[in-house]
Amino acid sequence: MKIFYAIQATGNGHISRATQLYPYLQKFGSVDFFLSGNNASLDIDLPIKFRSAGCSLHYSKCGGLNYWDIVKNIRPHQIYKDADSLPLKNYDIVINDFDSVTSLACKMQKIHSVQFGHQASFVSQNTPRPEKRSIMGEMILKHYAPSPKNIGLHFEKYDSFIHPPIIKDEIVQAEPKDLKHITVYLPSFQKDCLEKAFNKLQDIQFHWFLNDVPFKYTERNITYYPVNQKLFNESLINCHGIITGGGFETPAEALHLGKKILSIPIRDHYEQECNAAALKQMGIPIVYEVGDDFDLVIENWLKSDIIYPKMEANNIPETLKFLFDTYHN
Template identity: 55%
Template sequence: MKIFYAVQATGNGHISRAMELLPFFQRYGQVDIFLSGANNSLALDASVKYRSRGLSLFYSQCGGLNYWEITRQLSPLRVWKEVRDLPVEKYDLVINDFESITSLACMLKKVPSVNFGHQASFISPKVPRPEKPEWMGEWILRNYARASQYVGLHFKQYDDFILPPVIKREILQAEPADKGHITVYLSSYSDATVRRHLQPLSDFNFQVFSKEVKKPTQDGNILFLPVGKHAFNKSLITCKGILTGAGFETPAEALYLGKKLMVIPIRGQYEQFCNAAALGKMGVPVLKALDAGFPAAFRPWIEQRRKPCLHLDYSTEAIVSYLMHHSHLEKADSLDMLYPEAVFN
């Protein structure tokens, strides 16, 4: 079997998940990867056959999207050429992790595809949304990477086609510890902004993962670290709590490890506000911004004993097996067949 695997490379979550899934996809045949996007910090540890700048998101320095940079990078002519030339018709199976060029190519050439990933879950109206849903955000989630079939991933099984998160092997096998530091990953904030709000909390130590530093840099009670998979995993496994955006992979891993979690959704990124709505219902504190009110929210959170958790007993292999059967219209009668011991809190 020849498999076309499109990976969205805006941010790091999609790449992190792809690295876990790839060995299992390769059991089913030859996998050719299409990496699309221009704004990530992690490298994909695999051979990439097709590359594109894609339709990427860029962030400002203060917690939101940089719309000017997003618009500046957009080239309709380039996108059209890539859509036309992408050879999706030569593959037996197209797996699309929220990548728009692949979706358009499949639509143009009438090739079936499976939208597989977190964003695919939002096809279901049962997935939590903010109190005031945004019509544009809803339209993007439904149309940015349209497909003939959908297999979603989310914190809970909100619908019958939604599976649990894919947790990295290093996290699954870890023995969590509390070494007292707070792990911070806020990709849409500059180091200067993060420093300004964390340094006054001098009785706490922070490990901040930054796109700006090239080597570990100590600055008072803050250790700035380059974004890297192993360093971040180590920090997360041994932290007291984590402050991060309202993405999907990192919050899922934090909940699985039983860590205290606080999230700040990226302004303008509707999916993160949907995730924040789901996390809020699970008891996770959600902040609007990293601002002057942060210390007042931080201290009660880090001192509380109750920690929302995500208990799972499943395998990435089982998730891939479900996807492959689903893509061949041999859908399992029930997810309980694959996850008889899964418990979602």
Template identity: 50%
Template sequence: MKILYSVQATGNGHISRAMELLPYLNEYGDVDIFLSGANSSLDLNFPIKYRSKGLSLFYTCKGKLDYTKTAFALSPLRLRKEVKDLPVEKYDLVLNDFECITAMACAAKKIPSINFGHQASFYSANTPRPKEKSKMGEWILKNYARAPFYIGLHFQRYDNFILPPVIKKEITRAQPAAKDFFAVYLPSYCEHIMEKYFHPLSPVRFHIFSWQTKNVKRSGNITFMPVEKALFNDALINCSGIITGGGFETPAEALKLEKKLMVIPISGQYGQQCNAAALEQMGINKLDKLDDDFTGHFNDWVQTKPVKINYDHSTEDIIANVMKLSIAHINKNNSYDLLTDPLLYSLH
């Protein structure tokens, strides 16, 4: 079987998930990778067949999406050419992790595809949303990478087509500790802004992962670290708690490790607002932004206990379900239902 796996690189979460899934996906056929976007700090570490700038997201230094810079980076003519040139018709199965060029190419060439990933879970009305819904945000989530069929991933099983998170093996096999530092990953904030709010918390120590840092460096009670897989995994496993954005993979891994977790979703990024709403329902602390009240919020948060959730499933089980569903869909065998599959019960 020839498989095209399209991965959105507007953040490190999609790349991290792909790195974990690909060894298992390769067992089902010959896999070619299409990587789209330019926001990831991680290397995929697998051969990439097709590459595109796609739609890249840009941020201000203060935790917000930079709409102007994001819009100016768009190139409609380039996108049109890439849609035409992407040979989706050569593949038996197209798995698409929220990538718009693949979705448009499949629609134009009438090739069936599977939207597989976290964003696919938002096609369920049961998936948590913030109190104030965004009409534009909802439209983007449901139209950016449309497909005939969806398999979602989320913190909990809100619907029968939603599976639990993909957790890296380095995390599932880890023996977590609680050393005297907190891990921080807030990619939409610049270092000088984070210094303003984390320096006053001295002598509490922070390991802050920053896209601006190429080598480890110290700044008072802060150690700035480059966004590298091994360094980040080690910090996540050994920290006393983690402060991060409203993404999906990092909060899921923090939950798996039973770490204290605080989320600060990126302003203007509706998917992160939705994730934060889901985490709030689970008892996780959420802030709207870093501001002058952060010291008080932090001091209250460190007194809380971690939320416990059971993530005992394996990535191999997730891929087995995905492939079973995908092949059934491609063969138009709609009798297969994820809800009734005995394998799914190990994924609850």
């Protein structure tokens, strides 16, 4: 069987998931990957056969999306050209992890596909949303990468087609420890947005992962790290808690390890607001705006006695069998 797998590279989570799935997919056949977008900062150890600039995210300085930069960097003619050139008819199955180019290619070439991933879970209205729904956000979730069949991944089974998160083997097999440091991964924040708050908490050691850090170094109570999967896994496995965005994979892994979480969803990022709503239902503290008192927010979070739910890991062989059965039925 020949498998086409489309990865949306607007973040590292999609790539991390595909990397974990790859050896399991190989048991079903040969796999060619298509990478769309250029936000990811992880090294990619996958057979990427096709690429497209697609649509990428751009951030404001301290925790928000820059929609003007997003729109002005979209090249509709090139996206159409890339979609038209994808040889989807050469494949037995097309798996799409929320990529608009592949979705367009399927429509143009009249090819069947299945949307597989976190965003697919939002097809269900049972999946948590924020109190104030965004009309534009709902339209993007519905129309950005539509597929006739959907298999979702989320924190809980909100609907019949939603499965537990794909959690990396390194996390599942880990023996977590508490070495007291706080891991920080907030790709929409630049260094000077949070550095003062962290420095005020001199008795707390922070491991801060930043895209523009070329090598590991320490200043005062902060150790700065490049975004590196091995280093991040090690920090997460051994941390006391993690401060992260409103993404999906990182909170799921932290919950699986039994770590404390403080979530700061990216401002004006509707999917992250939806994830924050789900995390809030589970009792996890959410910060929507980072102000001058952020050091006090961190202190109160660390002092709080919150019972965090244990996150189940996906049974990957079982889920992939369901995926292939769903595709062919």
